Amino acid sequence: MPNQRLSVVVTRRLPDVVETRLKELFDVELREDDAPMRREEIAQAMRRADVLVPTLTDDIDATLLAQAGDRLKLIANYGAGVDHIDVHSARQRGILVANTPGVVTDDTADMAMALMLSVTRQIPQGLAKMQADTWRGWSPMANLGTRIGGKRLGILGMGRIGQAVARRARAFGMQVHYHNRRRLRAEVEDALEATWWESLDQMVARMDVISINCPHTPSTFHLMNARRLKLLKPSAVIINTSRGEVIDENALTRGLRAGEIAGAGLDVYERGHDINPRLRELPNVVLLPHMGSATLEGRIEMGEKVILNIKTFADGHRPPDQVLPGML
Numbered sequence: 001m002p003n004q005r006l007s008v009v010v011t012r013r014l015p016d017v018v019e020t021r022l023k024e025l026f027d028v029e030l031r032e033d034d035a036p037m038r039r040e041e042i043a044q045a046m047r048r049a050d051v052l053v054p055t056l057t058d059d060i061d062a063t064l065l066a067q068a069g070d071r072l073k074l075i076a077n078y079g080a081g082v083d084h085i086d087v088h089s090a091r092q093r094g095i096l097v098a099n100t101p102g103v104v105t106d107d108t109a110d111m112a113m114a115l116m117l118s119v120t121r122q123i124p125q126g127l128a129k130m131q132a133d134t135w136r137g138w139s140p141m142a143n144l145g146t147r148i149g150g151k152r153l154g155i156l157g158m159g160r161i162g163q164a165v166a167r168r169a170r171a172f173g174m175q176v177h178y179h180n181r182r183r184l185r186a187e188v189e190d191a192l193e194a195t196w197w198e199s200l201d202q203m204v205a206r207m208d209v210i211s212i213n214c215p216h217t218p219s220t221f222h223l224m225n226a227r228r229l230k231l232l233k234p235s236a237v238i239i240n241t242s243r244g245e246v247i248d249e250n251a252l253t254r255g256l257r258a259g260e261i262a263g264a265g266l267d268v269y270e271r272g273h274d275i276n277p278r279l280r281e282l283p284n285v286v287l288l289p290h291m292g293s294a295t296l297e298g299r300i301e302m303g304e305k306v307i308l309n310i311k312t313f314a315d316g317h318r319p320p321d322q323v324l325p326g327m328l
């Protein structure tokens with residue numbers, strides 16, 4: 001629909017520069033405060049807007065999509081993961097879905113490394129000591145962590161983010177292994193010096209650190225289930241910067257409590273911010289509030305991607321970051 005100002009509803013507050021640009025280009029409704037919209041508000045928005053810009057805190061399921069009017073043509077998600085959107089239902093209703101891949105890659109990979117080092121080098125424990133003023137000076141046997149250099153890192157999901165983690169891990173001297181539905185092309189694998197495992201079970205059993213970097217889809221739900229978690233070496237550490245649903249959180253908590261897994265660094269949880277309370281009590285766990293992609297630069301670039309997706313659609317083309325059900 002060229003030469004027409006599209007009506008766009010955005011469900012959360014975004015960086016100022018992004019909101020300003022959206023106002024220049026579209027007939028946009030922005031949020032006054034940052035509270036997530038209620039389901040009913042989203043349903044209403046989907047009846048009056050051409051484009052909805054939701055985020056991962058909005059559950060755009062089939063029931064909600066059934067309430068969308070004929071007007072809604074595009075869901076331009078602010079974020080890379082689209083597991084909160086029923087992409088199949090949207091397609092059946094002729095609603096396009098787009099996301100913001102690429103711009104969250106490096107920030108999320110940085111956070112995976114930060115979590116890995118936090119867990120293995122006990123950084124939060126060191127910080128707590130300093131804050132409690134209980135440090136009484138250097139001692140050879142105090143604050144002993146584990147070295148990551150020379151250790152085996154198993155990356156589960158070798159897409160953009162997995163590969164960015166691999167490059168960082170190589171720079172830290174780790175041996176990189178990965179499991180992915182599809183094996184990487186030989187030259188990509190060689191450049192990353194990464195070893196492919198066809199069997200996830202076999203890889204899991206041999207790694208010192210596991211990093212979860214696959215998206216959450218029906219086939220990755222609880223990929224790290226109780227049985228597989230039991231295959232981990234008791235000295236192994238698990239890092240998750242992807243989606244909580246890939247790990248059975250209760251089984252992980254049990255394994256950590258029982259000493260069957262040495263530690264975990266988690267940025268994401270199975271039930272959003274409703275975290276298994278027992279996880280909080282564990283000393284060998286570093287928990288972060290889903291901040292893997294949280295840099296101002298990244299958030300602005302995500303906004304630029306959303307705008308490009310909407311603008312391209314407004315010009316009568318497919319959004320560059322269209323998500324199709326078959327891609328999941």
Ligand SMILES: O=CC(=O)O
Pocket residue numbers: 056078079080081082104293
């Ligand atoms: O988790 C963040 C994203 O999906 O962009």
